[in-house]
Amino acid sequence: MINNVVLVGRMTRDAELRYTPTNQAVATFTLAVNRNFKNQAGEREADFINIVIWRQQAENLANWAKKGTLLGVTGRIQTRNYDNPQGQRVYVTEVVADSFQILESRATREGGSAGFDQSYQASPASTFGATNAPQTPNFGRDESPFGQTNPMDISDDDLPF
Known part of the structure; x- marks a missing residue:
């Protein structure tokens, strides 16, 4: 049973x-x-x-x-x-x-925020054709977490495919 x-x-x-x-x-x-x-x-x-x-x-x-x-x-x-x-x-x-x-979370239950932006907005580059795919939260930053430099500066010659 x-x-x-x-x-x-x-x-x-x-x-x-x-x-x-x-x-x-x-x-x-x-x-x-x-x-x-x-x-x-x-x-x-x-x-x-x-x-x-x-x-x-x-x-x-x-x-x-x-x-x-x-x-x-x-x-x-x-x-x-x-x-x-x-x-x-x-x-x-x-x-x-x-x-x-x-x-x-306790913060949600108590009506506060945990100090980060909990809105999940999709960007066209990250959705692969989906219209409402979740994206990583912003965590209160408007700039790149790596500063002004782009650590992923890769040319097509560097790729193995």
């Missing part, structure tokens, strides 16, 4: 970190995952998926990921049930995460 889940979404709130009576860390949070299509009003909808993560991963998540953080989560779907105080049976479906990965 296969029960694998891979999700990418944003945390809707900070993770709630608790400890079991045997001192095992467990964190719960909700991940908002966009759907691949838009509704009739032209708006993109999202699914809000409850996630549980255990042990060291739970502590790491609670320390490093906050509300709004873009996360990748791998795990499995689990269903369970319990009787609430009113005597009703409650069924719960959730993802039990095996691992997570933060998918954006």
Whole structure:
């Protein structure tokens, strides 16, 4: 049987970190995952998926990921049930995460910049016919990183082909 889940979404709130009576860390949070299509009003909808993560991963998540953080989560779907105080049976479906990965830099999460230009604009010489090929970021420089000289001053006679 296969029960694998891979999700990418944003945390809707900070993770709630608790400890079991045997001192095992467990964190719960909700991940908002966009759907691949838009509704009739032209708006993109999202699914809000409850996630549980255990042990060291739970502590790491609670320390490093906050509300709004873009996360990748791998795990499995689990269903369970319990009787609430009113005597009703409650069924719960959730993802039990095996691992997570933060998918954006701290600077991006905090709204700052890391000190370099993150725009990727293609130049005709580097795209080889593609219209939107990414190019190396500028890193705040408008001049050549080698100064005013061109270290690649090569004549056709120097080429082996």
